[in-house]
Amino acid sequence: MPDLDPRRSSTWQGAFAALPQVAPGRDAWPGIAARTPTPARGSTRIARFARRPGFGLALAASLLLALTAILRFAALPHGDVPGSGQDSATATSLKDLYAQSSRLESLLLLARDDRVLSASAANVGADLDARIAAIDAALAQPGLGGQQQLQLWRLRIDALREAGAFQSNRRWLAAHGERYDGALVRID
Amino acid sequence: MRPPPTDAPDAGRSASAFAQPVGTALLAAAQRGESAALEQIYRCFERPVYTLALRMCGDRDEAQDILQETMLKVIGGIGGFRGDNGTPFWGWLRQIAVNETLQRLRRRRALEVEAFDALDAIADGAPPPAAAADAARLSRALQTLPTATRSVLWLYHAEGYTHEEIAALMQRSPSFSKSQVARGLRRLRTLLGAQAYADA
Numbered sequence: 001m002p003d004l005d006p007r008r009s010s011t012w013q014g015a016f017a018a019l020p021q022v023a024p025g026r027d028a029w030p031g032i033a034a035r036t037p038t039p040a041r042g043s044t045r046i047a048r049f050a051r052r053p054g055f056g057l058a059l060a061a062s063l064l065l066a067l068t069a070i071l072r073f074a075a076l077p078h079g080d081v082p083g084s085g086q087d088s089a090t091a092t093s094l095k096d097l098y099a100q101s102s103r104l105e106s107l108l109l110l111a112r113d114d115r116v117l118s119a120s121a122a123n124v125g126a127d128l129d130a131r132i133a134a135i136d137a138a139l140a141q142p143g144l145g146g147q148q149q150l151q152l153w154r155l156r157i158d159a160l161r162e163a164g165a166f167q168s169n170r171r172w173l174a175a176h177g178e179r180y181d182g183a184l185v186r187i188d
Numbered sequence: 189m190r191p192p193p194t195d196a197p198d199a200g201r202s203a204s205a206f207a208q209p210v211g212t213a214l215l216a217a218a219q220r221g222e223s224a225a226l227e228q229i230y231r232c233f234e235r236p237v238y239t240l241a242l243r244m245c246g247d248r249d250e251a252q253d254i255l256q257e258t259m260l261k262v263i264g265g266i267g268g269f270r271g272d273n274g275t276p277f278w279g280w281l282r283q284i285a286v287n288e289t290l291q292r293l294r295r296r297r298a299l300e301v302e303a304f305d306a307l308d309a310i311a312d313g314a315p316p317p318a319a320a321a322d323a324a325r326l327s328r329a330l331q332t333l334p335t336a337t338r339s340v341l342w343l344y345h346a347e348g349y350t351h352e353e354i355a356a357l358m359q360r361s362p363s364f365s366k367s368q369v370a371r372g373l374r375r376l377r378t379l380l381g382a383q384a385y386a387d388a
Contacts, residue, residue, distance in 0.1 A: 010315055012345050015316050015320040015321060017203060017346065019323050019327060020323055021235040022239045022242050024252055024255055028234070028252065028259065029230055029234075032260055033223065033226075036221075136256075
């Protein structure tokens with residue numbers, strides 16, 4: 001028998017306000033935290049510097065250099081892969097992966113400029129975003145084991161590297177007056 | 189981004205579930221990017237954002253996506269939040285959630301409505317039927333409404349937006365908002381009445 005309170009039904013506002021809040025089916029925070037960049041120190045100074053002429057070209061060059069270094073590092077074998085059952089080693093590796101993911105997020109945020117981009121670039125960017133979102137959804141699943149988390153976080157970092165490389169290449173081309181392709185599309 | 193329409197819930201209108209105070213210390217920590225503070229803000233607004241998205245969209249997966257995108261935008265923009273014009277933090281956050289939800293509905297053309305009915309011009313000033321006090325029944329009835337009608341109804345009656353504000357948000361006229369509210373309440377009244385008979 002439902003609990004009927006006549007006061008609730010005296011107005012539509014009251015009836016709507018009495019509807020219970022709904023909890024999401026899964027915890028979205030792990031995915032959000034993973035996509036949240038680490039705060040940068042001196043961000044005001046960076047913003048001021050970013051307004052200077054030639055900043056775009058300098059940024060594109062720096063990003064390309066940084067990403068090249070990261071991608072080379074990624075090609076190295078992972079010496080700290082934890083064995084199964086090594087909880088503390090897994091936790092340490094996960095912590096490193098979180099930090100690496102966060103740094104890449106920050107880099108990607110800098111490299112990204114979605115104001116105007118070609119249709120092909122938008123598609124490639126959207127595909128990479130979808131890949132990252134799918135990994136985040138997998139990470140949000142309850143009951144993941146340490147090894148599964150490690151694998152997913154590595155996949156996430158690979159996807160972020162790919163997205164970062166793509167965005168910085170695109171900016172590099174744009175800074176040189178070239179485009180990813182001819183068809184421009186406006187993104188709101 | 190347009191400032192939120194109301195600073196505090198109107199005494200004569202419903203109190204939004206978003207209307208929760210966020211302390212200056214917590215806000216400052218979140219603006220510095222401290223993870224624990226950001227998570228606390230997320231936990232505080234997780235349900236209001238999800239509920240708003242679910243009530244408007246009617247789809248759990250979509251509401252989950254809206255929750256995630258909204259909170260990412262909130263975190264991305266929190267450093268720039270200054271509370272200009274007395275805008276409370278919750279109002280700013282709610283505006284992001286509403287915009288994100290409407291954007292998705294627009295993308296899947298869910299805000300298109302049926303032809304105008306003459307009855308839609310008549311405002312429903314009568315109290316709701318007793319069955320509206322049953323949350324489960326009211327939820328079920330809401331779910332059967334067209335998305336546009338349900339969204340307007342939710343923004344107006346649950347969140348306390350005015351017809352003018354809804355019109356601006358949905359890029360329509362205030363008459364559109366009024367007609368959707370009238371239409372929605374009329375349908376709810378019928379649905380709740382019919383359910384009451386069915387349950388009797």
